[in-house]
Amino acid sequence: MNNSSNSSASHDSANGVSSPSATTSNDLTTSPPIAGTSSLTAGADLTQGLPTKAELEQTLQRLVHRVAMLLQAERCVFLLHDRERNELVARPPALGLNLNQVRTLRLPVDRGVTGAAFASGEPVIVQDAKMGLPVDQAWMKRLDVRSLIAYPLVMERRDEQERVMDRVTLGVLHVMNKRGKASFNQDDLRLLSVMARQVTAVLASAQVYLALNQEREQLQATLHSLMAGVLMVESSGEISLINPVAREICDLHREDVIGHRYDEVVTRQAIVEMLRLALKDGTETQEELEITIPEWGPEPRIYQGQTTMVHADGENSAVIGVVAVFNDITEIRNVERMKTAFVSTVSHELRTPLTSIKGFISTLLQDPDDYYDKATRTEFYEIIDSECDRLRRLIEDLLNVSRIESGRALQMNWSTFDPCPIFERVIQAQHSYTDKHQIKLLAIGDVPEILGDADKLDQIMTNLISNAIKYSPSGGDIIVEVGKVDEFLRVAVRDQGIGIPAEKAARIFEKFERIDNADTRQAGGTGIGLYLVKHLVERHEGRVWLESEPGKGSSFIFEIPLRPPLALEEMQELANNAGQQRQGHRPPQGFSR
Numbered sequence: 396m397n398n399s400s401n402s403s404a405s406h407d408s409a410n411g412v413s414s415p416s417a418t419t420s421n422d423l424t425t426s427p428p429i430a431g432t433s434s435l436t437a438g439a440d441l442t443q444g445l446p447t448k449a450e451l452e453q454t455l456q457r458l459v460h461r462v463a464m465l466l467q468a469e470r471c472v473f474l475l476h477d478r479e480r481n482e483l484v485a486r487p488p489a490l491g492l493n494l495n496q497v498r499t500l501r502l503p504v505d506r507g508v509t510g511a512a513f514a515s516g517e518p519v520i521v522q523d524a525k526m527g528l529p530v531d532q533a534w535m536k537r538l539d540v541r542s543l544i545a546y547p548l549v550m551e552r553r554d555e556q557e558r559v560m561d562r563v564t565l566g567v568l569h570v571m572n573k574r575g576k577a578s579f580n581q582d583d584l585r586l587l588s589v590m591a592r593q594v595t596a597v598l599a600s601a602q603v604y605l606a607l608n609q610e611r612e613q614l615q616a617t618l619h620s621l622m623a624g625v626l627m628v629e630s631s632g633e634i635s636l637i638n639p640v641a642r643e644i645c646d647l648h649r650e651d652v653i654g655h656r657y658d659e660v661v662t663r664q665a666i667v668e669m670l671r672l673a674l675k676d677g678t679e680t681q682e683e684l685e686i687t688i689p690e691w692g693p694e695p696r697i698y699q700g701q702t703t704m705v706h707a708d709g710e711n712s713a714v715i716g717v718v719a720v721f722n723d724i725t726e727i728r729n730v731e732r733m734k735t736a737f738v739s740t741v742s743h744e745l746r747t748p749l750t751s752i753k754g755f756i757s758t759l760l761q762d763p764d765d766y767y768d769k770a771t772r773t774e775f776y777e778i779i780d781s782e783c784d785r786l787r788r789l790i791e792d793l794l795n796v797s798r799i800e801s802g803r804a805l806q807m808n809w810s811t812f813d814p815c816p817i818f819e820r821v822i823q824a825q826h827s828y829t830d831k832h833q834i835k836l837l838a839i840g841d842v843p844e845i846l847g848d849a850d851k852l853d854q855i856m857t858n859l860i861s862n863a864i865k866y867s868p869s870g871g872d873i874i875v876e877v878g879k880v881d882e883f884l885r886v887a888v889r890d891q892g893i894g895i896p897a898e899k900a901a902r903i904f905e906k907f908e909r910i911d912n913a914d915t916r917q918a919g920g921t922g923i924g925l926y927l928v929k930h931l932v933e934r935h936e937g938r939v940w941l942e943s944e945p946g947k948g949s950s951f952i953f954e955i956p957l958r959p960p961l962a963l964e965e966m967q968e969l970a971n972n973a974g975q976q977r978q979g980h981r982p983p984q985g986f987s988r
Contacts, residue, residue, distance in 0.1 A: 867892025
């Protein structure tokens with residue numbers, strides 16, 4: 396570059412950094428971007444039609460080579476702003492640098508020649524790298540830089556009047572070492588201003604492409620991971636999107652369904668009709684489909700298919716397609732059926748003891764002449780009392796389920812007691828409901844006292860023994876084993892009944908779950924007994940599990956701590972609250988009651 400006669404230019408030359416028309420500060424000279432010439436811009440827009448990443452990379456490579464050729468430079472590389480690390484990072488393609496040199500070139504955004512160009516948005520010329528800033532000496536020496544132009548890659552967003560609305564600096568273009576040991580000059584800046592705009596445009600397109608590609612990959616990953624089936628059909632009837640679940644639901648046997656008409660590849664006529672009506676009428680539809688997918692099991696699944704119209708631009712614009720979403724509602728429908736059966740069962744369970752109570756009360760009322768002797772009357776009263784207890788237990792079970800479902804903790808009445816009398820009382824009570832079973836209590840070793848809720852333990856044992864009676868309809872022995880294992884009380888209720896299949900065992904403690912077969916259907920039950928057992932045991936900080944083999948009976952076993960830590964905490968909290976209340980009611984000093 397030609398030296399200027401003024402003092403500023405002389406100072407620039409002394410520091411190795413120069414520009415013909417810019418003011419100088421220390422050793423950096425900045426020059427505003429120079430408008431390009433029409434001779435270079437004619438037919439030079441290389442950013443049109445870049446649908447793939449490979450084509451964008453090829454275009455960038457051609458631009459880098461063209462920049463080096465026009466400016467007669469030995470090396471050329473662009474650095475992009477890494478927002479996470481706030482650095483300027485070199486990216487391929489590059490000219491005159493190997494891949495390792497490109498990968499290791501990372502420069503600060505707030506220091507040096509590159510940082511100055513990035514921060515100011517104006518190009519910086521370094522005429523002699525040896526005279527440059529100390530912060531740049533290391534990387535310039537490593538890359539054998541003699542001279543340099545650092546040109547900011549500025550992307551502008553303009554309005555209809557071509558006014559600049561927004562400016563974003565994507566990075567900096569480095570052009571190094573003019574051939575023949577010449578210096579970069581204003582003509583080089585003029586040429587570079589045009590080429591830099593093209594590089595910026597391609598980089599912006601690449602960033603948009605990568606962002607869209609990332610969004611597309613995320614969308615595909617999301618669609619593939621959805622439990623729901625998603626199918627999109629264009630207004631022409633061609634399938635434009637489908638996920639794996641929808642493929643199974645639609646029973647598609649070919650891979651290349653994209654671009655084919657839905658009525659040519661979808662084999663389930665109910666889905667074809669649902670899509671046809673949606674496309675024909677332009678209205679949303681909703682259907683329930685019962686579908687069997689062999690790969691997912693022998694039982695049919697229930698799907699709710701719902702269509703939504705896709706508009707070009709807002710709800711009032713033209714319809715360009717329809718999206719069908721298929722949600723698996725099998726479990727919802729199963730729960731609804733179980734709830735219906737539960738209501739029917741509870742009604743039956745309530746009616747049965749009420750019928751007995753009503754019958755015996757009526758019989759006694761119609762006997763004013765004491766036809767029945769005292770022993771018979773006593774038997775009637777005992778049956779009435781037993782049926783009242785049965786009603787009470789059922790109502791308590793329902794109330795406890797309500798508390799559990801609402802998220803409220805079951806209220807515990809902690810105390811220390813011997814559990815064996817409770818077991819004996821429950822066994823005696825359950826004997827009145829069967830004449831086919833022998834219920835025996837087997838204590839293994841010394842059974843210690845426990846800290847627990849006696850009423851809740853009564854409920855646990857009543858439900859387990861009642862369950863054992865129901866699922867051994869042919870009778871037999873029911874053994875209640877109780878003993879101490881480490882610091883736990885272990886109780887096992889073993890029957891000689893039909894056993895429980897493995898596929899049912901995994902869900903036996905769920906609400907409304909019942910073993911439905913010919914042997915047990917007449918036994919009754921609400922389907923909430925074992926559900927309550929699990930929660931009552933867990934409220935004691937214990938655990939319950941099942942050991943069963945079809946045809947050989949079942950064993951329900953639970954363990955609870957002898958002194959649950961939670962019980963100690965709650966009892967201490969109650970004691971503290973009681974003490975605070977007593978202090979709060981203490982009479983004032985000098986006052987006597």
